[in-house]
Amino acid sequence: MLGIALLVFREVLEAALIVTIVAAATRGVPRRAAFVGGGIALGVAGAIVVAICMGFIEGSLGGIGPEVFNAAVLLAAVVMLGWHVTWMSSHGKEMVQQMHRVTDSVKAGSSSIAILLAVVALAVLREGSEIVLFLYGMAAGGAGELGFLTGVPLGLAGGVAVGFALYFGLLRIPIRHFFSATNWMLVVLAAGLASSAAGFLIQANVLPAWGNQLWDTSWLLTNGSIVGQAVHILTGYEARPAGMQLVFWVVTFAILAAGMGVISLRVTAQRKRVKPASQRVSDGPAAATRGA
């Protein structure tokens, strides 16, 4: 029972942390709960399909199908997160303003939230397919009904609880800094996912390792521990990273940080140019009244 609970907890935790950051990053977006819920539902359905197709995936591409599949899912999530943060950096300020004026129709966020629905779905799909295969094995191995009926809900509840704890922790960030904080978290998350993708491609011998174990900080925090696993998901932490993983991390971080920076600069510049014009427009009627 404990074994079932623990494995379910660890896999749910990984997905829950990603879902939590996405949920926080879309604060104030209308129908957010429906989108996040929809993403989770899609992910669960996808996880079952992936688990059923695992035999095919295992045998495909000369045996490296699973690694290529995992890397593709991770990199797809990286691209979507990248799109979201660059988009957000141009719309985030509007969203903050709109959150203060609740009666206004909030349009910001709705075009990017579909992308984040996909990120949620991919995160749930990847971790969920492992849970499905594990539970199938437990059932085949004759694990008792009691083990399932207590272990699965216990592990699920534990993982979800940690997600909620993180969410309410994030809500304590002052609103002025909130979206830049969650955006930076998404950038670091994306960099970590890219590093994990590199890890899979190294395992498949598709990419060279460029230094198999660049350093060893397992004395400080091992990836085998629950905390190590949580930090791994949030930041891509590896106790013994390969050089190529570090390259993927740094390059992803640099591209997304630049994307965020460049676009917000451009928006600021546009605002500066637009502002005098809008002042003229608003001055117009007043001037006319004054004239009359």
Added chain:
Amino acid sequence: MRRWLLMKMVAFAGGLVIWAAAGAAAMPEFHLVLKDQKFEPATLKVPADTKFKVLVTNRNPAPSEFESTDFNREKIVLPNSTVTVFIGPLGKGTYKFFDDFHQSTTGSLVVE
């Protein structure tokens, strides 16, 4: 423009796969069998500073996940199937691995 970029990416990925396949041909190969929730052999001796591959066969009725945090690998192995995992080059030492779906099933890699 976008299609051109996509084509270049596909060509690049294809090149990598061919290059990887060429490198894999002369690689030392080792075998591990999962049976009755045990690794056979429980201790696998491999050469230091060499890339090698381990073929993991699962003879249990349930899926397993061959995993190691010591050498950073994880791969699901379905019942009655064999997967290939590329490992190393590793420095001398002992590296633990386990079945993530049955945590009490462990083994070690002795690199010498």
